[in-house]
Amino acid sequence: MSEPTVSLQDAGAVLCLDDLRFHAVWLRDNALDPDTRDPRNGQRLITLSDIPEDVTISDAHTQAGQLHCTFQPEDKTVSFPLAWLRAHAYDHPHKDRPGRLPDQAEQWDATLSSNVPTGHLPTLQSDPIERRDWLAHIRRYGFAKVTGLQPESGALFGIVDLFGYVRETNYGRHFEVRTEVHPTNLAYTGLGLQAHTDNPYRDPVPTLQVLACLENSAAGGENMVVDGFAAARRLQSEDPHGFDLLTRHCARFAYEGSAGVALRSRRPMIELSPDGTLQAIRFNARSAAPLTDVPFDYMAAYYGAYRRLSRIIDDPSMEVTFKLAPGEAFIVDNTRVLHARKGYSGEGHRWLQGCYADKDGLLSTLNALEAAL
Structure with a gap:
């Protein structure tokens, strides 16, 4: 299976993974490394205040089912499973419609x-x-x-x-x-x-x-x-x-x-x-x-x-x-x-x-x- 296409936009403020876009601040906030999240319980070890306001991505590439990103100005490299990114993607039409059912609910009579x-x-x-x-x-x-x-x-x-x-x-x-x-x-x-x-x-x-x-x-x-x-x-x-x-x-x-x-x-x-x-x-x-x-x-x-x-x-x-x-x-x-x-x-x-x-x-x-x- 071919590797997905990765590119950067807006001077590194946005990453494109095929047809999905992710903001650099979102990726940094959701980093999965042990300095960001406790590996035992998954809870965050940092707050948003610990992430620089001008966070960008200087380099990004994929290898063996992983996306590797380097964040600036921290010069910190983090890896994300591609399947995890696709499962948590938010770059899609959102269903803002009054009266819609919750996910996995079915109405009945x-x-x-x-x-x-x-x-x-x-x-x-x-x-x-x-x-x-x-x-x-x-x-x-x-x-x-x-x-x-x-x-x-x-x-x-x-x-x-x-x-x-x-x-x-x-x-x-x-x-x-x-x-x-x-x-x-x-x-x-x-x-x-x-x-x-x-x-x-x-x-x-x-x-x-x-x-x-x-x-x-x-x-x-x-x-x-x-x-x-x-x-x-x-x-x-x-x-x-x-x-x-x-x-x-x-x-x-x-x-x-x-x-x-x-x-x-x-x-x-x-x-x-x-x-x-x-x-x-x-x-x-x-x-x-x-x-x-x-x-x-x-x-x-x-x-x-x-x-x-x-x-x-x-x-x-x-x-x-x-x-x-x-x-x-x-x-x-x-x-x-x-x-x-x-x-x-x-x-x-x-x-x-x-x-x-x-x-x-x-x-x-x-x-x-x-x-x-």
Whole structure:
């Protein structure tokens, strides 16, 4: 295979590698030598202030799959694997488009009901390939089911142990979901619940939620999940101005349901990154506080978009429905997937346990498994 073409532009301020361009300051900042990065953990040993402002490249050539650059005024030569440079190239069209999905995410609707991603806990614990694939389903769809739990208190922690740590809140390390006489939260009643994201009144919200079934002999009480990103994109296609309003103006959420707790947050219902990528959905009518960040002239249109999003979320064509049996559980990306429950009767028993965790641990475990396997 022939060596790539290398040239310098702008007096050495830019390097061209075939059709890819790299700034000298970017290459120097990302140097892989042991004086710049710790060879054991990859962390930088220098700051940007340690790099001369007038950094340029005086010489560059390739040999045996490596690019060798000499930086001035340091007169420092550094080598980069060509494959590494191509994998980290930034000289390409960037996808600045409001409402685009995150990389490796796929939107879905009720048609996924026939193929709900599911893992068997004992297998997930013993087989790293199965664990990798199950975690990849969560990254792709934002939720997955688990079977094979022991239907006993605390068994749900075994799911979190697959990738990370429990996030404790004012509800405790875990919480019980069953009927109470004087509930501190409507989740502890037999009422049906609209699809929602949990704890929008926290900042940051818990990014993962696990719900495990210990007992479920009551009539009704099926669980439902809705892809919040798909709902947001549908709103965008039906009402672009309304979508824009829900992304540009903050909603407010609050919870003061127990002594000593007064949680409040101010965030958009639909959150985008600067390049327009969908970042998070916050939707929970039970915890909505008065809107005070929407200008008067936009309030009526904002409520119109809010109502339309609510109807989209309630549309049966958007929801995947299943009824958990004892020993089954599901996990949701709480920044993306809304979950709901149909109402259930007072006959029989329904007992679920829930806990929160954080998505960074899940993605870290997945990245490590993908690299290792």
